Amino acid sequence: MPLSFHQEMRQAQTMALTPQMQQALGLLQAPMMELRQKIRQEVDTNPVLELEDPAEVSIDAAREDYAATPSEERDFDEDLDGGAAPELEDPAPAPAPPGSAPEHEDRSAAPEADSPDGEAGSPDGEAPSSPAETEGLAALGDEADYLYGDGGNNEYDPDAEERRQFLFDSIPATESLQDHLLAQLAEADLPPDEAAAGREIVGSIDNDGFLRTPLAEIGQAALADLATCERVLARVQTFTPAGVGARDLRECLLLQLRADPALASSPAARLVASPEAFEALAARRLDKAARLAGIPGEDAAGALAVLARLDPAPGRRFSAERTLYVRPELEFRLVDGRWTAILDETDLPRVRISPFWRSRYEQLRAAPAGRKGSAAARAEREERSYLRERIGSGELLLRGIEQRQATLRKVAQAIADAQPGFFERGRAGLRPLTMAQIAEKVGVHETTVSRTVDGKYARTPHGVVELGSLFVGGLPTASGEAASTDSVKAKIRALVDAEDPASPLSDQAIMDRLSAAGIRIARRTVAKYRDALGILPALQRKG
Helix, strand or coil: CCCCCCCCCCCCCCCCCCHHHHHHHHHHHCCHHHHHHHHHHHHHHCCCEEECCCCCCCHHHHHHHHHHCCHHHCCHHHHHHCCCCCCCCCCCCCCCCCCCCCCCCCCCCHHHHCCCCCCCCCCCCCCCCCHHHHHHHHCCCCHHHHHHCCCCCCCCCHHHHHHHHHHHHHCCCCCCHHHHHHHHHHHCCCCHHHHHHHHHHHHHECCCCEECCCHHHHHHHHCCCHHHHHHHHHHHCCCCCCCCCECCHHHHHHHHHHHCCCCCCCHHHHHHHCHHHHHHHHCCCHHHHHHHHCCCHHHHHHHHHHHHCCCCCHHHHHCCCCCCCCCCCEEEEEECCEEEEEECCCCCCCEEECHHHHHHHHHHHHCCCCCCCCHHHHHHHHHHHHHHHHHHHHHHHHHHHHHHHHHHHHHHHHHHHHCHHHHHHHHHHCCCCCHHHHHHHHCCCHHHHHHHHCCCEEEECCEEEEHHHHCCCEEEECCCCEEEHHHHHHHHHHHHHCCECCECCCHHHHHHHHHHCCECCCHHHHHHHHHHCCCCCHHHHCC
């Protein structure tokens, strides 16, 4: 069938997120540290937004104080230093946004302010010291408000910039494990073929310091035979940290023991050198391990203490990952017998629309229309349009922050009402809970709940927890209710801790006891939960 090209029109309904909705969803999903960054970026890019400072005096209050002060007592230099602008008669329009500068009819005194001496109008903002310069500044009208008042938020603060740079300079540059090993490989001065194999071996070592890739595959990648790879690996295993390049835990511990001359021939080294003894040791059969290694029973405990001091993951100290610190946004407290979610808004920046720019916009709206086509009328229209857009964007941000906090509070309170057992007994008291249940209770979509709890942390009587961890699955019980997986794991742990070491419980026996307690669970599920808890099988737990 020949191909044909044609155009056709179709009408269909699709859902699209507006920029406003995208911003609201971004604010809802952002953790506190990311939210702070988003808010500060908005403040930096939107000139009508400003951060509230509880200690600051508003420009309106400053102007009222200035007007109430007798003229002979006014200190103009102090007013400028304090950020307050003098009350001027018939304030003229403030300067328009970039690209549009409103024209003022009276420019007669402007040259005085912008004179070469330029103290009053200079960028450094020094206060005038002579009456003539003071009169020149007064002639600027409300431009003095903009330069020295509450109209801008983009002032350069050298002290803040210096502190910021010091913070970045203080972050230590960590050396990776591969960089550390490659530096030692370069100092080894190996032949080209062995050096190539060495680089391939180093590149295959994981963050724990183990070589998981078979030497045969490394040899193929490095175009080297197996004997060369084994010889180079033996050299790499002499590098620091001791134990690096091992292919399993036994070899890792043995390399560390051999690196210390005082331990190379110790009973601990003999325990690890024998595969059979090490296997018995892993099964917690210390007496059997000592017998297989040929060491006296009285030396076994000391050898075990030596092994406990070794590092099972020697490469982890070079991990580039840093400790993640979180700031809880919530706290769950018992208030009048009910667990209550309380928002901690200490770190939330307080943002507002600048009163100066809001007043300026209202002034432009109320001003009579100028002559059409005049430069002043065009400038005022452009300024009014710009301020309307910026103020609208700022109000949208404020509503988004308020909505985020309200949604977070509702979802957290719904979780608190659904999981009172957790706050009283810990994870063993968790009940099965899904996001769909919380969404139905709060009256939002399930994805909204998911975005709300993502990356949010809360203080609880049992430490700081992530909100998402309070949603757990469950298993059916004989009563018709469900038992959470965490509570089932806690019961398995309790059964194992109370068992007779000479006759440990098998997975089948644990399943039977849980079934007797009304929890319907399969034996393979018991085995899965036991492995997740780090509990060995019954045969290896037998002491």
